[in-house]
Amino acid sequence: xxxxSKNGFSSSTTIKxxxxxxxxxxxxxxxxxxxxxxxxxxxxxxxxxxxxxxDLGNVCWFMxxxxxxxIKRLHALVGNADTNDKYIVVGNGSTQLFQAALYAFSSSxxxxxxVIAASPYYSEYEEQTDILHSGVHKWSGDAMKYDKNEAYxxxxxxxxxxxxxxxxxxxxxxxxxxxxxxxxxxxxYWPHYTPITHKANHDLMLFTFSKCTGHxxxxxxxxxxKDKEIAxxxxxxxxxxxxGVSKESQIRVAKIIEVxxxxxxxxxxxxxxxETELFFELSKCLMKERWEKLREVIKQSNDxxxxxxxxxxxxxxxxxxxxxxxxxxxxxxxxxxxxxYLEKKLKILARGGTRFGSDPRYARVSLLGxxxxxxxxxxxxxIDMN
Amino acid sequence: xxxxSKNGFSSSTTIKxxxxxxxxxxxxxxxxxxxxxxxxxxxxxxxxxxxxxxDLGNVCWFMxxxxxxxIKRLHALVGNADTNDKYIVVGNGSTQLFQAALYAFSSSxxxxxxVIAASPYYSEYEEQTDILHSGVHKWSGDAMKYDKNEAYxxxxxxxxxxxxxxxxxxxxxxxxxxxxxxxxxxxxYWPHYTPITHKANHDLMLFTFSKCTGHxxxxxxxxxxKDKEIAxxxxxxxxxxxxGVSKESQIRVAKIIEVxxxxxxxxxxxxxxxETELFFELSKCLMKERWEKLREVIKQSNDxxxxxxxxxxxxxxxxxxxxxxxxxxxxxxxxxxxxxYLEKKLKILARGGTRFGSDPRYARVSLLGxxxxxxxxxxxxxIDMN
Numbered sequence: 001x002x003x004x005s006k007n008g009f010s011s012s013t014t015i016k017x018x019x020x021x022x023x024x025x026x027x028x029x030x031x032x033x034x035x036x037x038x039x040x041x042x043x044x045x046x047x048x049x050x051x052x053x054x055d056l057g058n059v060c061w062f063m064x065x066x067x068x069x070x071i072k073r074l075h076a077l078v079g080n081a082d083t084n085d086k087y088i089v090v091g092n093g094s095t096q097l098f099q100a101a102l103y104a105f106s107s108s109x110x111x112x113x114x115v116i117a118a119s120p121y122y123s124e125y126e127e128q129t130d131i132l133h134s135g136v137h138k139w140s141g142d143a144m145k146y147d148k149n150e151a152y153x154x155x156x157x158x159x160x161x162x163x164x165x166x167x168x169x170x171x172x173x174x175x176x177x178x179x180x181x182x183x184x185x186x187x188x189y190w191p192h193y194t195p196i197t198h199k200a201n202h203d204l205m206l207f208t209f210s211k212c213t214g215h216x217x218x219x220x221x222x223x224x225x226k227d228k229e230i231a232x233x234x235x236x237x238x239x240x241x242x243x244g245v246s247k248e249s250q251i252r253v254a255k256i257i258e259v260x261x262x263x264x265x266x267x268x269x270x271x272x273x274x275e276t277e278l279f280f281e282l283s284k285c286l287m288k289e290r291w292e293k294l295r296e297v298i299k300q301s302n303d304x305x306x307x308x309x310x311x312x313x314x315x316x317x318x319x320x321x322x323x324x325x326x327x328x329x330x331x332x333x334x335x336x337x338x339x340x341y342l343e344k345k346l347k348i349l350a351r352g353g354t355r356f357g358s359d360p361r362y363a364r365v366s367l368l369g370x371x372x373x374x375x376x377x378x379x380x381x382x383i384d385m386n
Numbered sequence: 387x388x389x390x391s392k393n394g395f396s397s398s399t400t401i402k403x404x405x406x407x408x409x410x411x412x413x414x415x416x417x418x419x420x421x422x423x424x425x426x427x428x429x430x431x432x433x434x435x436x437x438x439x440x441d442l443g444n445v446c447w448f449m450x451x452x453x454x455x456x457i458k459r460l461h462a463l464v465g466n467a468d469t470n471d472k473y474i475v476v477g478n479g480s481t482q483l484f485q486a487a488l489y490a491f492s493s494s495x496x497x498x499x500x501v502i503a504a505s506p507y508y509s510e511y512e513e514q515t516d517i518l519h520s521g522v523h524k525w526s527g528d529a530m531k532y533d534k535n536e537a538y539x540x541x542x543x544x545x546x547x548x549x550x551x552x553x554x555x556x557x558x559x560x561x562x563x564x565x566x567x568x569x570x571x572x573x574x575y576w577p578h579y580t581p582i583t584h585k586a587n588h589d590l591m592l593f594t595f596s597k598c599t600g601h602x603x604x605x606x607x608x609x610x611x612k613d614k615e616i617a618x619x620x621x622x623x624x625x626x627x628x629x630g631v632s633k634e635s636q637i638r639v640a641k642i643i644e645v646x647x648x649x650x651x652x653x654x655x656x657x658x659x660x661e662t663e664l665f666f667e668l669s670k671c672l673m674k675e676r677w678e679k680l681r682e683v684i685k686q687s688n689d690x691x692x693x694x695x696x697x698x699x700x701x702x703x704x705x706x707x708x709x710x711x712x713x714x715x716x717x718x719x720x721x722x723x724x725x726x727y728l729e730k731k732l733k734i735l736a737r738g739g740t741r742f743g744s745d746p747r748y749a750r751v752s753l754l755g756x757x758x759x760x761x762x763x764x765x766x767x768x769i770d771m772n
Contacts, residue, residue, distance in 0.1 A: 025438050033433035040432025044638060046645070047419035047426075049603035052411050052596070092478050092628035099627065103518065124626070131626050132489065135519030210438070217435035217633035240510070240517050241485065242478035246632035247603035252430060259432070 015347045015380060019373045022349045024161075024326055026368040028286055029214030032279060039259050042252045049247040059228060060235045062244030063090040070257035071222055074212075077261050078280070079315055080189050082201040086224050087231035090245050091238055094187060094208035094221030098155075099128055099241075101204055101223065104233035105153050105181040106136040114140035114148060117155040118170045120162055120329070120356035122185070123364075125155055142357055143170050151178045157185040159194045162356050162364035163307055164325030166194070187211045192283035194323040195314030204230065209253050211326060213260070213279070214368075218249040281317060287324035290367050290374060294328060297378050301385040305331045328365045338363035346380040401733045401766060405759045408735045410547075410712055412754040414672055415600030418665060425645050428638045435633040445614060446621045448630030449476040456643035457608055460598075463647050464666070465701055466575050468587040472610050473617035476631050477624055480573060480594035480607030484541075485514055485627075487590055487609065490619035491539050491567040492522040500526035500534060503541040504556045506548050506715070506742035508571070509750075511541055528743055529556050537564045543571040545580045548742050548750035549693055550711030552580070573597045578669035580709040581700035590616065595639050597712060599646070599665070600754075604635040667703060673710035676753050676760060680714060683764050687771040691717045714751045724749035732766040 033040065054064045068088050075081045091097035106113035115129045119142040129139040140146065143154050158167040171180055184202040188194065190212050205224045210216035225231040238244065260279050267273035276282060298304050309323040330350070332338035337360045339352030353362035367374065419426065440450045454474050461467045477483035492499035501515045505528040515525040526532065529540050544553040557566055570588040574580065576598050591610045596602035611617040624630065646665050653659035662668060684690050695709040716736070718724035723746045725738030739748035753760065 023438065027437065030433055030436055033436065037432040037434075042430050043427060044430075044634075045427050046423040046642060047416055048423075050416055050419065050600050051413065052409065052602045054603075092632070093630075095626075096628045128626055131623070132518050132523075133521030135521065137518075214436050216438045217440075217630075219628060219630060219632045237517070240481075240514055241627065242482045242605060244479075244603075244605060246478070246605045246635040248634035248638050249632040252634050256432060 018343075018347045018349055019369075019376050019380075020349045021366045021369055021373065021377060022351050024211070024366045024368050026210060026214035026216055026326075027370045028290075028368045029283060032282055033214070036259060036277075040256050042255050044248060044251070049251070052243060054244070054247070054250075059087050059231045060089045062235075062239070063088065064247060064250045064254065067220075067250045067254040070254040070261075071207075073261050074257050075224075077264055078191060078196060079199050080191075080196050081186065081205055081207070081224055082199045083224055086226055087228060089223045089225060089231055089234045089238070090250065091221045091223065091234075092242055092245055093210065093219045094185065094206045094223075095124070095128065096238060096241060097206050097221050097223045097234065098125070098183065098185070100234035100237035101183050101206070101230075102129060102137045102153060103237040104230045105183075105204075107233060109136070109151060111150065112136060112138040114138065114146070114150055114152040115155065116140050116143040116146050116152055116171070117157065117357075118143040118167065120160070120353065120358035120362070121155065122157055122161045123351060123355040126357075146171050149178050151180070153181045153183060155183045155185055157187070159188040159323055159325055161185075161188065161325075162327050162351070162362075163329035164188075164194075164309060164323050164327065165307070166323065188326055191280040191314060191316040192287050193325060195312040195321055196316040197312050197314070203227065213256060215253065215256065218253055219246070220249050220253045284317065284321075284324065287326075287367070288321075291322075291324045293378055294367070297381050297385075300382065303332070303334050303385050304381070305333060326366070326368050328367055329362055330365050331362050333361075336361055346384055348377060348380060404729075404733045404735055405755075405762055405766075406735045407752045407755055407759065407763060408737050410597070410752045410754050412596060412600035412602055412712075413756045414676075414754045415669060418668055419600070422645060422663075426642050428641050430634060430637070435637070438629060440630070440633070440636075445473050445617045446475045448621075448625070449474065450633060450636045450640065453606075453636045453640040456640040456647075459647050460643050461610075463650055464577060464582060465585050466577075466582050467572065467591055467593070467610055468585045469610055472612055473614060475609045475611060475617055475620045475624070476636065477607045477609065477620075478628055478631055479596065479605045480571065480592045480609075481510070481514065482624060482627060483592050483607050483609045483620065484511070484569065484571070486620040486623035487569050487592070487616075488515060488523045488539060489623040490616045491569075491590075493619060495522070495537060497536065498522060498524040500524065500532070500536055500538040501541065502526050502529040502532050502538055502557070503543065503743075504529040504553065506546070506739065506744035506748070507541065508543055508547045509737060509741040512743075532557050535564050537566070539567045539569060541569045541571055543573070545574040545709055545711055547571075547574065548713050548737070548748075549715035550574075550580075550695060550709050550713065551693070552709065574712055577666040577700060577702040578673050579711060581698040581707055582702040583698050583700070589613065599642060601639065601642065604639055605632070606635050606639045670703065670707075670710065673712075673753070674707075677708075677710045679764055680753070683767050683771075686768065689718070689720050689771050690767070691719060712752070712754050714753055715748055716751050717748050719747075722747055732770055734763060734766060 054062050072083045075083050126139045184205045186205050187208045203226045208221040263273045263277050311320050313320045335341040342348040342350045350363040350365045353359045440448050458469045461469050512525045570591045572591050573594050589612045594607040649659040649663050697706050699706045718727050721727040728734040728736045736749040736751045739745045
């Protein structure tokens with residue numbers, strides 16, 4: 001990384017190196033999994049998991065039955081999504097499933113289907129949609145501005161990445177008479193990030209293990225799908241794209257979910273688990289603590305501002321609380337380019353607002369990083385304000 | 387499966403159920419890995435492999451260094467590909483890498499790039515190329531018939547799937563003055579299938595672990611790429627498609643490759659491994675045995691025929707031998723539709739010639755299946771001929 005000596009600080013406070021808060025690499029949860037490390041251990045022998053096939057009787061033939069059961073159990077525990085009478089499709093992260101969903105919703109139309117999301121939207125949707133200049137779908141930008149009389153797919157991300165807001169579809173159906181399909185990206189609809197206010201029950205919901213427990217290296221996501229034909233098309237897309245999903249990851253994720261759920265069951269039924277072993281409660285404390293510290297620093301000046309979130313009652317934790325998003329959607333009040341300001345002035349790598357179809361005065365900063373990076377981030381903000 | 391009583395056999399030889407030899411699920415090697423099961427065991431703890439990132443200093447930032455080293459070691463041992471001064475990109479099977487290669491070779495052109503392969507070609511290339519009706523590439527069929535003056539990508543599969551032939555590029559460059567890019571799909575260029583006659587050294591080579599050792603459930607493939615910019619674009623495609631590749635699979639594949647190579651090293655250096663532990667020699671015996679049995683049955687009549695393969699000297703096994711392909715490219719001499727004949731008459735599911743851009747009198751039959759399925763296949767062929 002370049003060394004910029006004109007950073008405006010006195011030598012005693014010179015910022016030595018960059019901290020990368022651009023990606024949402026979920027290192028925050030590692031400490032918890034270190035404690036549960038032995039319990040979650042999987043052992044895979046040389047002759048296991050050879051076949052391409054997992055479950056030929058099921059629509060998603062490459063999904064291992066134990067993972068399907070674990071995912072259903074997890075949603076039943078948390079109460080964040082209804083899996084009854086629905087199809088579950090596993091993917092190489094929810095990224096692949098997003099593209100599978102676009103394919104499934106668009107493949108029967110003659111014209112490229114419009115793909116939209118309300119700004120600020122997840123920075124990668126646009127490129128994931130358009131990377132191959134597909135003739136079946138195309139990115140059509142901000143859903144708030146959508147006024148074509150053409151079929152569309154609206155992506156609803158809730159809580160939203162980057163700004164943490166709770167969202168529903170926004171296309172005005174009176175204005176747009178064409179058929180709209182919805183993809184609900186619920187990557188952050190877990191109790192450590194936001195109150196679980198209802199059991200989501202949409203046509204197509206995406207989840208990812210990366211943001212649920214922090215196991216991003218496993219590349220496991222899943223879709224919960226109402227319509228069998230859509231689930232079949234998604235399965236076909238993943239077959240064409242990668243002939244399925246790593247079985248090693250599938251059995252490991254199943255194991256980790258089982259351990260997580262067992263701890264809750266043992267806590268409720270026999271008291272043989274301790275409160276400090278409950279993953280979501282513990283992780284919510286971490287998120288809350290980071291948000292409180294960050295708000296404390298921000299309120300010392302008018303240089304930056306943060307979104308505010310309403311309180312809501314969480315059916316899982318049985319308490320009323322705010323949303324504690326995985327990212328801070330930071331607004332810079334003294335510079336028109338927040339990303340560039342953070343980079344040049346504070347050597348903090350963040351993702352600027354334009355990447356999210358929004359204002360460059362905003363930038364997204366990951367709050368899921370290592371403790372030392374988060375503390376250093378707060379320190380640099382404080383120094384900057386003084 | 388439907389029960390067809392008009393199958394032409396007497397009641398004593400009624401064929402009860404279908405055998406599926408359509409896919410190339412590599413169950414043949416399971417017995418070997420059962421013996422090596424403990425040696426190859428991997429143990430993964432709960433707090434390991436959390437991050438998205440693997441190796442930020444490398445072009446393919448999501449590839450684990452131990453897998454890269456293991457792959458280089460394997461190619462050095464076998465002598466089938468030159469990895470010196472080349473970039474290695476890992477993918478979710480070679481399927482994803484094929485699409486990444488198409489993207490990397492086409493993304494800079496204005497018109498959709500023509501993708502071609504000499505018939506008979508692997509049945510999935512066409513749909514993998516065209517699934518999204520991409521504006522950057524399109525399937526243009528048989529490379530032998532290609533006569534457009536437009537840029538193209540020729541896929542060279544050697545040994546070929548489905549027919550086992552040894553191949554080079556076929557587009558006549560005098561006729562076609564446009565630039566051609568080559569993808570070498572070397573999935574079957576391993577000593578158990580074919581003599582290793584030279585160290586392949588092409589611009590872009592694809593390999594898959596599925597066909598090398600039989601670990602298809604791990605979904606690990608790799609590309610060996612000369613040009614850094616192409617490797618970067620392929621990495622970007624995989625990032626956009628799945629944000630990387632399962633780390634669980636990566637470390638397991640690295641471990642299995644290390645055990646495989648260690649056995650060879652110990653055999654050569656200290657004699658502490660036995661000859662019956664050498665994976666490729668043992669697997670070659672299995673392939674040879676199946677081919678000899680199959681040829682024995684086929685030669686009993688004129689009903690079916692099989693391709694013949696020339697002998698060549700293998701630099702790895704130090705002996706001259708034929709190719710023993712993973713599939714039999716069966717020609718039916720008494721029916722115009724080989725797939726349908728096998729299905730209706732013998733209850734054998736195979737993949738018909740038209741799927742490979744070829745003649746329906748041919749069908750591809752997997753020779754990598756379970757022993758009982760292979761023996762049953764031979765039995766049904768014999769009964770049919772008598």
